[in-house]
Amino acid sequence: MTGEQRPCPDRHDALAELALGTLAGQERSDALTHVERCVGCARELAELSGVADDLLTLAPLASPPVGFELGVVERARAAGAVAAHRLPLRHSRRAWAFGHDRETLHDRAARHDRAARRPGWRLAAAAALAAAAAGAGAVLLTSRPAPRQLSPAAARPAMLASRLLHAGRVLGDVRVSVGPTPWLFMNVDDHDPGWRGQLVACEVTLADGSTRRLGTFRLADGRGSWGVPLDMPAAAVRVASLVSVHGTVLATARL
Amino acid sequence: MVDLARTPSSSGDEASDEALLAGMAVGDERAGVVFVRRYQRRVYGLALGIVGDPGTAEDVAQEAFLRAWAHASVFDPRRAGASTWLLTITRNLAIDALRLRRAEPTDPADVVFSAQSRGDCPPEEAALSGDLRARLAGALAQVPEGQRRAVALAAFYGRSAKEIADLERIPLGTAKSRIRMGLAKLRDAVRVEETP
Known part of the structure; x- marks a missing residue:
């Protein structure tokens, strides 16, 4: 029904879930591909997304604890957002920041989907890795830390982040801390079913064109997350790649 | 789309959300304070409604404001109102926190x-x-x-x-x-x- 104004009848389920940010995997990919060439479905998605956003305003108002706003300001100061007029996250043309800045319809749906499917422990895990960065070697994260480890942004280093792409499909993301103790963190949460249980490697391509393998980890239960302190300047890392142990590049993130 | 962008604050500050975000983008602490005061009940309320725990909700709400502050320079009002943007950030963080706690x-x-x-x-x-x-x-x-x-x-x-x-x-x-x-x-x- 491309070019017409009405949504395709067989897409209604997917459009609603896409609008709510809960469609995943191949269904999401198929729906997004369709929406980009179908005016009727694109309009339907826009309308449903608007309703989904508006629903959030129905949550009850509640007063936060005393000192809440001071806490925000102090954390903003510590992050440099106030004193140094500097943003905690660096933006570049190709970098994907975790916050939700300029985004296409595709980005919006992908972001919602990431949020819906991304286990929150990865945020805390990245922070835990930052804390460990000055010490030991690679950290394989297999368990979920306690809820209170939701890290304060003030303690979070400046960070580059980019999507991990395979043939145009977002499979996860890569984050690189650019602080004094740089580290790299790779999330894979939408991999090819054929990779299940596969041992994979993380490699980086540096500014001088050289490639280095940082370590290996296993994709278990459809997902894998892995991080390692860097013994090189974060700025030297241009590409982070998910590679099979045989050297086949499975996905890349340009930083 | 509910647009709270021009909602006057209870403190009487009439600056638009866009103006406040522009100030926050260049490190204007006062703009940040006004913005937080304007939306803190809504943001904390949404976080609390989702995670159900006051301490976690406070973490989530503070983090949401910090994310907004960090990205104030790239906020695009043509795409969504500030309140929609802020609540979406809050919702995503709250879901992360909920899954972190493995809470139903x-x-x-x-x-x-x-x-x-x-x-x-x-x-x-x-x-x-x-x-x-x-x-x-x-x-x-x-x-x-x-x-x-x-x-x-x-x-x-x-x-x-x-x-x-x-x-x-x-x-x-x-x-x-x-x-x-x-x-x-x-x-x-x-x-x-x-x-x-």
Whole structure:
């Protein structure tokens, strides 16, 4: 029904879930591909997304604890957002920041989907890795830390982040801390079913064109997350790649 | 789309959200304070409604404001109102926190119905945006229970159709249908009422 104004009848389920940010995997990919060439479905998605956003305003108002706003300001100061007029996250043309800045319809749906499917422990895990960065070697994260480890942004280093792409499909993301103790963190949460249980490697391509393998980890239960302190300047890392142990590049993130 | 961008703050500061975000982008602490004061009840309320724990909700709400502050320079009002943007950040962080705790969602009705039942919408907000909010809440009340729960579980808790099917002990196809029909009814209700 491309070019017409009405949504395709067989897409209604997917459009609603896409609008709510809960469609995943191949269904999401198929729906997004369709929406980009179908005016009727694109309009339907826009309308449903608007309703989904508006629903959030129905949550009850509640007063936060005393000192809440001071806490925000102090954390903003510590992050440099106030004193140094500097943003905690660096933006570049190709970098994907975790916050939700300029985004296409595709980005919006992908972001919602990431949020819906991304286990929150990865945020805390990245922070835990930052804390460990000055010490030991690679950290394989297999368990979920306690809820209170939701890290304060003030303690979070400046960070580059980019999507991990395979043939145009977002499979996860890569984050690189650019602080004094740089580290790299790779999330894979939408991999090819054929990779299940596969041992994979993380490699980086540096500014001088050289490639280095940082370590290996296993994709278990459809997902894998892995991080390692860097013994090189974060700025030297241009590409982070998910590679099979045989050297086949499975996905890349340009930083 | 509910647009709270021009909602006056309770402190009397009349600066628009866009102006405040522009100030925050260049490190204006006062702009940040006004912005936080303007939305802290809504952001904390949404976080609390989703995670159900005051301490975690405070973490989430503070983090949401910090994210907004960090990205104030790239906020694009043409894409969404500041409140929509901020609440979406809050919702995503709250879902992360909820999954971090491996907590099951509370009754979705707790989130979506307690607001209007308590009548806690500030008068100035009700005047500017509460009309749509009230209409949406009214429409939601008319949606069948199963559809309402399915939409709320997806919208507030980020639950997929499969997860909703498991939680509600219904077939996947039924979960998908409930999500689709519930959201479509809300859209139709708002759209019809917006038509002159």
